[in-house]
Amino acid sequence: MPELPTYTTASSTLPRATRVGQLFMPAAYIHDSEEEIESLESLVRNRQVGGLCFFHSRASVATNFGKPRGTVSQADSLSRLKDLITRYQEAAEIPLLIAVDAEWGLGMRVEDAPSYPYALSLGALPGPFPELLYQLGLRMAQDCREAGVHWNLAPVVDINTNPANPVIGYRAFGCDARAVITRALPLLEGFRDGGVLSCLKHFPGHGDTAVDSHLDLPVLEKGIASLWQEELLPFREAIRAGAPAVMTGHLSLPHLDPSGLPASLSAPIIGLLRNDLGFDGVIITDAMNMKALGRVEQNPVNLNLMAFEAGNDLLCFASQVPESIERILERADPEQIEASFKRIWALKERLFLEARPPETPSWTPRSLNLEFGLNCLCEIGLNPGVLKRFRTEGFSLLYVGERPTPFIEGLKRAMDFEQQPWGAGNEPEGDPALPAGSNILLTIQPPSMKPSGNFGLSPNLGAAIDALAQKKNVFLYLFGNPYLLRDLPLDRLRGAICTHQPLKEFMEIAASHFLGQTSVQGRLPISLEPR
Structure with a gap:
């Protein structure tokens, strides 16, 4: 990476066009064609832009504009990011x-x-x-x-x-x-x-x-x-x-x-x-x-x-x-x-010029996420003793949306239970698909964190849960956006836990909560007044 001169030197020696180039931060993509990468290298080299803002891919950016283009998860994104940053810095006369x-x-x-x-x-x-x-x-x-x-x-x-x-x-x-x-x-x-x-x-x-x-x-x-x-x-x-x-x-x-x-x-x-x-x-x-x-x-x-x-x-x-x-x-x-x-x-x-060394964090990523899980997960309308009764009497687990694998695996290590998706896709079905027991542990992991399209779930979800809760004892774990709770019949449930997102460590804390091994401390950051 090139060295950075002081402002005094740069202001007096850099051409005015170069100084204007520093005002620009075009997009760079971690997953891009070699042709596009070389084109951006040329822009960096010839126009001396001030920096680059990285995105995953052109397909991922397109999703922000309502044009899903099949973004594919890539196992080598981090190494590609590091390599591309090195390439672009080598193309620059002024550090990006x-x-x-x-x-x-x-x-x-x-x-x-x-x-x-x-x-x-x-x-x-x-x-x-x-x-x-x-x-x-x-x-x-x-x-x-x-x-x-x-x-x-x-x-x-x-x-x-x-x-x-x-x-x-x-x-x-x-x-x-x-x-x-x-x-x-x-x-x-x-x-x-x-x-x-x-x-x-x-x-x-x-x-x-x-x-x-x-x-x-x-x-x-x-x-x-x-x-x-x-x-x-x-x-x-x-x-x-x-x-x-x-x-x-x-x-x-x-x-x-x-x-x-x-x-x-x-x-x-x-x-x-x-x-x-x-x-x-x-x-x-x-x-x-x-x-x-x-x-x-x-x-x-x-x-x-x-x-x-x-x-x-x-x-x-x-x-x-x-x-x-x-x-x-x-x-x-x-x-x-x-x-x-x-x-x-x-x-x-x-x-690039200050010599102050950065502070080193005391926590690993996993330990941080576990600690936040204990303090961010929220109990909502929890009836005393209900989870102990579920553990004693047994239950069946129904999941809506994505399967919450870390949560289910955490429970499976301690007890046996039936598990099944509720309905086809994200559309819950009625009695024929339901297990025979009276206790239902319901999980919802919406496909989307955004409210448009009901978070990617069926618009009939609230009504279906209401009907289910009239026949069964239902306890809910929501692994997603708490704003979804505004459209659910919470007063019909035996209680609910909101994790706010499907982070692996949060699901593990949720499992230990159900098993009575830990308590959670969070407070909902939103109002639950219905729309």
């Missing part, structure tokens, strides 16, 4: 900033890398737990560093006040500003001490929306007073704590900018971040290929110029980079170019 969306660890993009609890799972912690969250930040930072990643584009500090939010949801710490703040700040500290950059997203707050900005332009009808009471609070506190970067969201706030432009293209909204919140770090856009921006302008070159002139420093997932560099050179204010270049260079100096 390598970024990844690793909100719950590199496993978010790299399937053979460690994964940790989703933000919403952390929102279920019964207290602040700053040291444990700090250790999680250190752990994720070390995983990133060992892969060659400098920048974790996390945490999400949106407050998910809209249960129907199709794009934030489980990526947020919850629906309460204080919960978001108390989870985000220790993570930020852990990232920093672990030697990795962080990024607050999605300014000024994407939680109270019902539209996915990958697909269309969300509109948030809130004024500045309301924003200061809720959405802006986590940003304010995290900026005061020294967050190095903020990502602007592709959502319109007409009370702040009557033009209707999304925040990522709005000088007044970005001015709020710079002037009212006093942020002087790097402002990076959300992905510039998202359809919310297509509602404003179809030409990527024009969009890149608009985003830069609005006040963003770094353009993420930018396309048509050579043409956009020329357009910014022709049209943009030279003083603004130099100010953005200086901010980006300060991040690189922090990474």
